[in-house]
Amino acid sequence: MDGLPGHSPVLTASESGCDSPPVLRERGQREVFCGLTGIVWLHRKIQDAFFLVVGSRTCAHLIQSAAGVMIFAEPRFATAIIEEKDLAGLADANEELDRVVARLIARRPDIKLLFLVGSCPSEVIKLDLSRAAQRLSREMAPAVRVLSYSGSGIETTFTQGEDACLAALVPEMPHSDSASPELLVVGALADVVEDQFRRVFTDLGIEKVSFFPPRRAGELPAVGPNTKMLLAQPFLADTARLLEARGAEYLSAPFPLGAEGTTMWLRAAADAFDISSSRFAQATDAPRARAASALSRFHDQLTGKRIFMFPDSQLEIPLARFLARELGMQLTEIGTPYLHRTHLAAELALMPEGVALSEGQDVDRQLDRCRAYRPDLTVCGLGLANPLEAEGMATKWSIELLFSPIQGYDQAGDLAELFARPLVRRTKLRV
Ligand code: SF4
Secondary structure, X not given: OOOOOOOOOEEOHHHHOOOOOOEEEEEOOOOOOOHHHHHHHHHHHOOOEEEEEEEOHHHHHXXXXXXXXXXXXXXXXXXXXXXXXXXXXXXXXXXXHHHHHHHHHHHOOOOOEEEEEEOHHHHHOOOOHHHHHHHHHHHHOOOOEEEEEEOOOOOOOOOHHHHHHHHHHHHHOOEOOOOOOEEEEEOOOOHHHHHHHHHHHHHHOOOOXXXXXXXXXXXXXXXXXXXXXXXXXXXXXXHHHHHHHOOOEEOOOOXXXXXXXXXXXXXXXXXXXXXXXXXXXXXXXXHHHHHHHHHHOOHHHHOOOEEEEOOOOOOHHHHHHHHHHHHOOEEEEEEEOOOOOOOOHHHHXXXXXXXXXXXEEOHHHHHHHHHHHOOOEEEEOHHHHHHHHHOOOOEEEOOHHHHOOOOOHHHHHHHHHHHHHHHHHHHHHHO
């Protein structure tokens, strides 16, 4: 990092007390989406849940444009708009909220789980949504369960919405006193990816496997001292902490991105369940070879290309590991909003030497560093993509990585293609 503009204090590996690379920590102005964005993929995952944002018209616009809802569809999210009179304390926001929820449930009897999702405005007026959820849950039990979490963007980044939502569900999970180990895969995965992983776990001989969140609100998996927890996403710090408090054992592994990441992730589960290496090879050799062959198609486009990542999705470190090790991309700076040293330990151990890691953001300084690197591809949020494109830089929206199925062997090629596409498009534009 020396010699680059906007240099802030660097925490060295020895100061941080572990073997991982040094990390530049910044605490300045940030350019990220808020946690409401998570509703877009969570409402598709939990198919009988409804997400009621208690927020402003801005919040409603964000959700509607991110989810791209058709006007005649019956979406499973909405916004209860806080009006100016609520903000001025002239109306009882709790009474209004109760009225909105009663109307919603009367019209939509299919809703089994209702999330009241807090926002910046609801936090500013100190509307206590957890008490509101308890009150409404009591009134509507047993037909509807009401929970709450915050999607506010005041101190968070957009993937923390999923963490907050899942953390709100943990106390609702039944207790397991199973005598034999059970595998719990934690983090929202596209159904197609979940089905693929379930087949591999069956081939491995791991019988008791649950995914959290489940597809239906009534199918919450049980958790207890014999639960082995495998994280499918790197942004679930609070959820994992609560599951550990319920007895679950965390399995350290890289995340299932690319052939290598998927193999090491599955291996962590296999080791925890004493699966033999021959059985592991039997279950994974063929899909791993398929993934390697799918990836080989992108070497020409990606190998040797330099990539810079702004902190946005918290997927940055696993993605960078995949792009460097399996596609030969050169990492310049890899930024992440938060770096969970335990959950990312296996990833950090695989990072190539010389990569500049940064945590948090001071956006102007980071833009200067990005311009100085002049990377071939920059991964960033939507707010930075257009200005950088206007400066002649190729960009990739990080949010797309949350909206696409990218985990597992069969998605490895699609994941590589997401990074190759902006480079190919530019080549075509130049011709
Ligand atoms: S940042 Fe705050 S005000 Fe803006 S959309 Fe998100 S929750 Fe609403």
